[in-house]
Amino acid sequence: MTSLATRSVTAGYGDRVALRDADLELRSGELVAVVGPNGAGKSTLIRVLAGLLRPRSGAVSLDGIDLRGLDRGQIARRIAVVPQVFDTLFPFSVREVVGLGRTARLGILGRASAADRAAVARAMRELDLDSLGTRPIDALSGGERQRALLAMALAQESDVLLLDEPTAHLDPAHQLATLDLLRRLAAERGLVVVAVLHDLNLASALASRVVVVAGGRVVSDGPPARIVNEELVRSVFGARLAVLPGDPPFVLPRVGGR
Ligand code: ADP
Numbered sequence: 001m002t003s004l005a006t007r008s009v010t011a012g013y014g015d016r017v018a019l020r021d022a023d024l025e026l027r028s029g030e031l032v033a034v035v036g037p038n039g040a041g042k043s044t045l046i047r048v049l050a051g052l053l054r055p056r057s058g059a060v061s062l063d064g065i066d067l068r069g070l071d072r073g074q075i076a077r078r079i080a081v082v083p084q085v086f087d088t089l090f091p092f093s094v095r096e097v098v099g100l101g102r103t104a105r106l107g108i109l110g111r112a113s114a115a116d117r118a119a120v121a122r123a124m125r126e127l128d129l130d131s132l133g134t135r136p137i138d139a140l141s142g143g144e145r146q147r148a149l150l151a152m153a154l155a156q157e158s159d160v161l162l163l164d165e166p167t168a169h170l171d172p173a174h175q176l177a178t179l180d181l182l183r184r185l186a187a188e189r190g191l192v193v194v195a196v197l198h199d200l201n202l203a204s205a206l207a208s209r210v211v212v213v214a215g216g217r218v219v220s221d222g223p224p225a226r227i228v229n230e231e232l233v234r235s236v237f238g239a240r241l242a243v244l245p246g247d248p249p250f251v252l253p254r255v256g257g258r
Pocket of ligand 1: 039040041045
């Protein structure tokens with residue numbers, strides 16, 4: 001059982017505060033969708049949860065241990081992050097990129113063990129990458145690249161998986177396949193999975209919990225059927241959206257004053 005929690009976390013950049021007073025407890029088995037408008041503070045929340053951005057005040061803890069007490073390697077063995085952008089200066093092959101996920105686990109000689117190779121092979125299979133293994137990462141489509149990054153994170157075999165817009169470049173079939181995989185990783189392997197998502201319908205259909213971030217604050221948190229309602233969606237995303245209640249609820253645009 002893993003738990004990742006923030007207690008009264010405020011964080012930002014320079015003199016800009018991007019996240020205020022965030023209190024969240026994220027547990028094994030959950031697929032948590034973080035939703036909210038652009039600039040709301042979602043990526044900042046992911047960075048803080050990953051230990052990549054230090055809170056200005058408050059604390060983040062993993063199984064009750066303050067992240068400030070853990071070094072980078074200890075954090076990387078427990079928490080994997082799939083960033084929105086990933087730039088390499090070197091044209092690594094897809095298999096090499098997925099292998100980077102094992103870096104925090106390599107022995108002192110940096111040699112890949114049988115366990116490392118098995119984790120890389122499994123992650124590539126799960127993301128449908130077997131036919132792309134030798135292709136340079138910078139010669140892939142946006143969607144293929146996104147799957148390779150997700151495989152890199154899976155190969156890490158962490159307890160927590162944090163993803164910043166993992167479906168942004170995927171076609172509808174791969175969006176669904178990816179979220180289904182994330183849901184299974186949470187339900188079957190007991191991972192804590194937190195994903196920033198923009199599609200409220202995919203989030204409602206597949207996440208077990210929706211965390212709404214707006215204006216740097218967590219404004220709502222709970223199961224989709226309760227959280228994704230017309231009042232909330234219109235107050236956070238604007239009046240041009242409507243919601244058909246249900247489980248899952250369904251968000252649709254209002255067009256031409258209808
Ligand atoms: P979201 O992911 O919801 O779009 P972010 O967490 O990226 O929002 O950004 C929240 C706020 O912090 C925004 O006002 C954004 O301009 C600002 N911000 C994000 N990253 C940086 C940065 N590296 N330096 C300065 N300001 C930043």
